[in-house]
Structures are given as structure tokens and as C-alpha cells.
Amino acid sequence: MLLDVTDLKKSFSAPDGERTLIVDVPRFSLEAGEQVAVRGASGSGKTTFLNLIAGILQADSGTIVLDGNTITTMSESGRDRVRSKTVGYVFQNFNLLQGYTSLENVMLGMLFGPGVDAKHARALLERVGLSHRMGYRPGQLSIGQQQRVAVARALANRPKLVLADEPTGNLDQRHAGEALALIREVCKENSAALLLVSHDPAILSAFDRSEDLGDLNRAAAAHAAPSAVGGTR
């Protein structure tokens, strides 16, 4: 098993000081190479859930075992290390660094992992159809092209798990379909498992396994529209 989540809980303090439980997932697991879509409405704790799995956030309680590493008991730097080696992340807004070219953005993903491999970075960009845009900066690329750079960057360190947070949220329907197909294909080619969260029901239908965060996350059910802390949840 690649990912095993047990009794995971995460809460945040609201401005009035009251703590709000955002994530309460009793059980979730993912096999190596498996592709799973999780549907969740806005504010259902999707991003928080992914950030916990990526080790960006520390859980209040519960266990996350990722590729044999119990990241919930690890120090922050330990989680950083696991993330850089094991996890690729495609953000909803791509989070590309504006001052860097497509190639540099992909190589940046490698900088904190096993090491920079320019040849592999170029191959990834070629694979996502951007061989002619390697020297372009994000501002010089279309939204779809930026998303493809983000996909290439997520796969830069040959991760075992790719997390995708609303990866098609900024694309129109036609491009969304193409982008989704691309993410799934390159994850498969790179033997990476894919955990994709989205609020778009159309996307979920493309996956063999899809889950509803409302069922997975007991906190989401309790809060119809919790206040946002730290971005989309």
C-alpha cells in the first residue's frame, strides 16, 4: 500500500479563537500506481486533506503512512524530505515561479529532491507538448501550457504519488478534458499513483475509483460552508 490514512484530524482557529475541525477522515488508502478521484464541494477540506498527505500541514491527530513513512510523527524537515522524494503536487493555480522559464520551473522541482537532471526535465516538457516553450516564462504561456508545465514539474522527481488539487479548475471544458487525460497518462507512464480532488462531477466519471469527500471527511458533513482559513479547503 502506498498511502494509508487513519483517523486523520485537522482543525484551525477561527478569527474569534474558536477551533474548527476541517478534516476528520477515519480511513483512506491508495495502492501504488492507483488513480483515485475525490469529489468535494468548495470548502469541504479538499486542499487541507492533500496538504496533510503531502506533509505541508501537520495533523492534529491520526496517522498518515506514505510509502512506508509515518509522516504524522515526523519532524517538519523529515516531512519535507519525504515530500521532495515521494510526492508531486499539481496546484489549482499551478504555482509556477514567475521569474523562471518552463524548464527552470521543472528543474526547481528537482533541486530539493534527488538532484537536478536537465535531460529528464526536457524529456518531461517534451512529453507534455512544450518542447517549443522551454525557454518561456509563465507569463508568456497560455493557462493550458502553464498547467502542463505544472504537471511536468510534479513528475520531475519521479514521485510515487501525484496530488492534484482542482487541476482543471482554471480550464474550459475542452481543455479540462485534455489536461485530465494528460495527467492520467503521464502518471501511468511514470508509475505514479494519482490522487485528484475536484468539485467537477464530469471529471470523476473518468476514474475507475472515485470517492466523495463528504463521505470520507466527517468534518465536511458537519460544516456545510466553513470559513476559509489558509486558502481553499
Add this chain to the structure above:
Amino acid sequence: MNLMSLVRRSLRQHALSSFVTIVSVGLAAGLTMSVFAINAQTYDAFTGGKVGFDAVLGARGSQLQLVLNTVFHLETSPGNIPWTLYEEVADDSRVTLAIPYAVGDNYQGYRIVGTTTQMFTDFTYREGEGFVLKPRGRIFDETKKEAIVGYYVAEKLGLSVGSTFSPYHGLQFDEKQRHRDEYTVVAVMEPTNGPSDRVLWIPIEGIYRMSGHILRGTGAVYRPTDDAPVPEEHREVSAVMLKLRNPQAGFLLSNTINNQGKVATLAWPIGRVMAELFERIGWVSRILTMVAYLIVVVAAGSILASIYNTMNERRREFAILRALGARRGTVFSAIVMESTTITALGVLLGYLVYGGILSAAMVIVRAQTGVVLDAFKCDPSLWMTPVGMIILGALAGLVPAFKAYRTDVASNLTPLS
């Protein structure tokens, strides 16, 4: 791509503020190195004892004035002493060399010194280094109106062997005070990089016989005439430059002349007399040093401010880097490396600033004193200042680095719109 690539990119992205900060660090480093180097070099030049003489005998008065007037050709002469005193001290067994020295005239503001040929045959201004004349030059004939011109004077006034000039009375140039006498340049000196480069040397007899000069060696006024020798009792000298057999000789002579005598002053040892001057004006040096330190602190502050001001716009960048696996320590290091790089670049620029300031200082100090500073002379400040500033620059980076270190990843990965 490595951590340095991130630093390079950041410097390029914030090119203007980086440039301004680098310039301010460069100015601070250059100024600081210059203050220390000029202080050290002028102190060495004026107190280092490399003037060739151990002591100066002159009229009763200030030892400092005597040294400044005779060794460095600055200030006015405190007065004259009789020729007999020169002869007395020259015959003293404790004295190995005594050269008389008479001043009172100038040419275009450069001092004319009357002396004997011993100045060019026996005197060494440094260990084993006497005055060297340029090719075609020769030592003046003590009975003729001939002159040997210092290197700097010759260069500035365009004098060469065969040139003629008429001295002007006094140490300040006044065109109304022109003497009728005409002197011929018989030699130009090779540079000594010392005060002697700013002097025109003539026979001491020439000073006595200069038109309009009067002598008071006996206390009574005596006007030399062209056809008669100047009686010894009427002769005077401004000072006598002395080389002594050993330090004990200086101590004994000083005791005899300064403590027991009433007509003359012995400035001994010359280095100590000049050191006293530097001690007296040491506050200027201390203020300059404090100003230099202050500038360094301001430069460090500008590094801090320039990087700190970019922190807000870079929070998202740090969050992305962290999301990609960068440790907190990595982000922290990148910022410290950035401040260190800015300082290092500034320090490199500082060497240029130092070169510029030293070049200007060399021209001014040389013009005023004849002393030539050496911009390339190894001074501890030339490595201590850069190392100190780089450490300070790294420390200045700690505050913004700590802010980057504390960047919350999740909250800064929010959508742009």
C-alpha cells in the same frame, strides 16, 4: 541549477534595489579601507624614521616645527642658528654626519634649500639609498649659482638640465619678491617618493649671497658682497641635519642642548616628534574611523532593508519552494546567501572605490608633502574590512531570512485571484 541560481535570479528580479545596495556597500567598503589605509600610510610615512636623519638641530623653539620645516619642508623656520654651532656639532664625536640647511626662498611656491654637496654624496635617506641624479645631471658647484631640482618640482614646472630660474624671497610665492640672481639647473633628481622631491637644492653660499639677503650671525646686520667671502661669524643656518652614532648620543646631545643650553633645540628622535603630532591630531583619525564604521553599519542596514522589503512579494515564492520540498533551512540559507552575495559584490566594487580614493589621495598628499602613498601596499584593512563586511552582510540577512524561514506554506499557496 542550485541554490546560487535562486540567489542570482532574485538579484536579477530586484535589479534596481540590488544595484543600489551593492553600490552603497561598495562605497562603505571603499571608504573604510581608504580611511584605514591612508591613516596607516601617512602615519608610517611621517613617523617611520625613514627620513635619513636621526635629529635636527635648529633655533630654540618647537621640535615639531623644526622637524616639519626641515624634514618635510612644511611650516616656517623657527629661526636661525650661528654657523659656529653647526661646526661645533659637526665636530662632535657622537655625530657621524652633519649637513647645514638654510631656507628662506622659493620658486613658484616650491622651497629652495641651501645646503652642501654632502647632501648628495654622504646622505642616505633610506638604508643604502642616497639621492640619485637623472642621467646628464651632476652635483652643483658650491661656488656657482647652480641648482639640483627634485623630481616632482621638475615634473610640475618643466625644469630640466640647462633650465634657469630666479628665486623668490620667502616661503610663499609672491611674484613681487623676485631675486635678481639666476640659477641654472645642473641636475634633476630621480624620485625618492618623499618630501625631497618637492625641493630645489642650491649651494648654501647661494642663500647667503642672494640679492637682498642680510646675515645676523653675530647679531649685527651684515650684507654679503660679490667680491668678498662671507666671514664665518656672520653665517647662519636654519638647521643642521644630524646622523648620530647611536641612540645614547641622541640622549646625551638632547640633554645638553635642550635641557642645559638656551640657544638651540635638538629635535630627537624625529619619529617620536612626528608621532606626537599624530597623537595630537589623533582625534581626527578617530572621528574618520567612527564615520567609516557608521557608514558600514548604514550599508548593513540597507542590505537588511532591501531584502526585507522584498519579503512580502516573495512569500508565495518561498511557499512554492517549500511545497516542492525545500526545507526551512534551505530557504533561510538562500536569503543569507543572497545578503552575503550582495555584500561580496559590494566589496569587490569597494576595491575600485578604494583605488579611486587612494589615487586622489596620492595626488593630494604628494602635492602637499611630496610623500607618495602606495595604493597597493598590503594593509590589514584591505582584507579585514571585506571579511568584516561580509560577516556583517550575512548577519544583516538573518532578519529577512528568519521571516522567510517562518513563511507558512499552506496559507501562501493560495490562488492568485
